[in-house]
């Protein structure tokens with residue numbers, strides 16, 4: 358992994374206009390005339406010309422931009438002023454608003470603010486940086502400048518290095534701005550060009566959250582237990598960013614900012630952890646936890662209370678673990694998407710730790726999970742049977758539930774009655790009848806299953822089979838004309854058979870009902886924007902058990918992400934599944950019936966063509982979709998038995 362945002366902006370050259378040598382007592386001011394002239398220089402025409410020079414705009418597109426400049430500016434200005442504080446529409450924003458295709462990019466890529474900023478920076482010899490909000494220094498920013506200032510100038514201080522202040526700007530010629538910052542910080546200023554919309558979004562997030570937390574802290578010093586519990590609607594409405602700035606309920610805003618931020622960062626979960634001195638907020642993005650905020654202890658309690666209230670948990674109960682759910686929605690690219698939040702609290706040494714898992718309403722389709730075509734065909738064959746048992750196995754976090762939901766959705770229709778029994782319901786889907794198990798009132802998997810069967814559904818999804826009664830009821834249901842989908846907690850597919858045997862299901866019953874077992878894992882996918890070819894070392898080849906390493910060294914082409922702004926320097930973007938599908942055939946059925954060991958069943962299935970998780974991982978590795986580390990990490994536990 359090289360360069361990328363981990364080390365901050367990539368130097369392309371230095372801007373010469375901004376910085377005479379520093380001297381004690383602060384730098385001297387620049388002549389006013391020079392300031393005025395320079396400021397006017399960053400125009401739409403200049404940007405259009407620079408893009409034309411790099412073949413990113415055609416002549417005709419350039420003419421269109423210049424002809425429609427004023428009307429477009431008026432339109433954008435109107436849109437922007439909704440937020441209250443106006444800022445000047447940047448030439449970069451303006452050109453991007455035409456949404457021209459990005460010449461030389463993928464078919465769906467647009468000449469967006471990032472592309473334009475990058476091209477302009479290259480041409481002007483300025484640094485460019487795609488903002489990674491996780492790398493912004495909240496303390497530095499809020500110490501140096503106010504929100505209205507940042508917003509008016511569309512800028513943000515980035516970091517201090519060697520007596521220089523690096524500043525993210527949307528106008529690289531804004532000498533007046535650099536001059537005032539130079540006076541303010543008493544050090545030289547290096548401008549770095551960033552996309553204007555990214556800067557504004559970060560301004561809002563940083564000042565918004567910070568402001569809310571500060572205000573909440575002040576409020577807390579007076580009364581600890583004054584938490585807003587008025588809103589008991591089930592569907593929580595997240596405030597938009599504009600509304601947030603107006604609200605006078607700081608805890609409410611802080612929570613809304615936090616959630617908005619997590620959504621915009623594609624986080625899959627948020628951890629709020631109390632420590633001795635303060636609380637820490639971490640977010641998991643593509644499987645990796647990043648620390649995002651620290652908040653004062655005094656504010657931790659009301660933020661947790663607000664979230665528990667939204668999730669309809671018992672706010673007063675702090676010593677027992679609890680679970681809850683919040684249903685909300687968010688705007689993404691102009692459309693509203695449902696988001697499901699699963700909240701759990703656990704008491705730890707310094708208070709309550711809260712984990713919020715985020716499920717984007719957009720359910721995935723079976724075809725998007727990462728199946729090879731022939732695997733998809735096998736799996737679809739199982740779930741379109743009128744009855745029988747289909748099992749998905751894998752450790753926690755391997756995507757089992759997502760697969761089951763996708764399976765149910767693919768077979769859902771007016772004519773099919775689908776019931777799910779879950780602990781707890783993960784994603785609400787109106788087409789299904791979903792039952793939340795509640796051990797407190799003795800509604801267990803097994804009990805719920807018994808009740809559900811009286812209503813004679815066609816398809817039943819049982820969240821997990823983990824006790825003998827559920828196992829036996831599930832098999833019974835499959836035997837009496839229902840299609841039953843469920844998960845078991847085993848590492849590979851063949852072990853699921855022994856697991857059910859251990860739970861008291863006789864071999865002949867299982868042999869008669871089981872359609873197939875699928876084991877699965879999730880692997881991080883290589884970022885498509887910075888993927889580059891590489892080869893495997895001999896020890897890696899040996900570790901994967903691929904033939905004779907010495908023959909293959911340097912010959913196996915794989916890929917790796919170098920790290921770029923798009924993937925925040927990780928080299929990964931998104932995840933994909935790998936699968937091991939064990940179909941119940943004449944041969945395997947015979948073995949199951951005879952009570953064979955899982956190793957024997959596995960061997961038979963492999964002889965009939967079953968590919969292991971490791972093999973399927975290696976296929977994805979060889980096709981450049983994922984890395985050695987991912988395949989190795991996700992399958993080491995099985996192959997080393």
Ligand SMILES: [Zn+2]
Nearest residue numbers: 884887921924
């Ligand atoms: Zn990348």
